[in-house]
Amino acid sequence: MSEFRIPERHARCTLALHSEPGGGTYHRRWSGKFGDEVPVPAPFDFGLTTAELLRY
Incomplete structure (x- = not known):
């Protein structure tokens, strides 16, 4: 099982x-x-996932 952690620099x-x-x-x-x-x-009505943005 993998674990996803937010890097400290992104915590705030x-x-x-x-x-x-x-x-x-x-x-x-x-x-x-x-x-x-x-x-x-x-009129768009969706959830934008931002988890992948943490990689950049």
Whole structure:
């Protein structure tokens, strides 16, 4: 069985998705860390896996 570990240098790296634009601003913000699945809202409506991004 293999184990996946996040390198220490990535432990504090975060990401954000801003959505629901209107009136010159975004009304919704999702925050997480690399390795989390980012919920991309409609009209796309899917979960973006970021675990593979840790390799780069």
